[in-house]
Amino acid sequence: MALVRRLTQHYVEIEKNPPPLCYAKPEDPSKDMIHWTGWIEGPKDTPYTNGRFNLSLKFPSDFPFKPPEIKFLTQIYHPNISIKGEICLDILHSQWSPALTVRSLLISLCSLLSDPNPEHGINKDALELYRTDKKKYEERARQWTTMYAIQD
Secondary structure, eight states, X not given: OHHHHHHHHHHHHHHHSOOTTEEEEEEETTTEEEEEEEEEEOOTTSTTTTXXXXXXXXXXXXXXXXXXXXXXOSOOOBTTBOTTOOBOOGGGTTTOOTTOOHHHHHHHHHHHHHSOOTTSOSSHHHHHHHHHXXXXXXXXXXXXXXXXXXXX
C-alpha cells in the first residue's frame, strides 16, 4: 500500500535525522502506520521551557494529499492551540502541501511554541492575553507548563 510505504519513509527520515526538540513514531510500526505518537520539548527562553508536550498524529487514507490530524494531548496554554489540543496552523489546513514531511511538521509545531501567531487564534483567552499583556500571558503559560508538562 502506497500510504504505508510513504509513512515508513517519513519514519525512517525521523529516525536517521531526528528534528531538534521533537519526535514522532508509529504507535505500533509492525501493525499500524496510521496512528502515531510524538512529543515536543518546550523551546528554551519560552514559557514552555522544560515541558514535554505529547501529541497524537493520525494520517488520512489520502495522505499526503490531505494533512494529518495532529493534536496536543498535554494541556498547553497557547493562542494557537485549543483546550482540546486542536492546532490552528495554516500548514495543517489551507496551506497544506503534499511536499511537507512529518519531520517538517514537527519543526513547524516547535516553531509555533516559540513564536505564536497573534493574527489567528483558537484559544481566545490566550490570544487576548498574548495581544494585550504578554507578561501575564507568559506567566500563565509557564504555570500550565509546570502543572501539565513537566515530568519528574
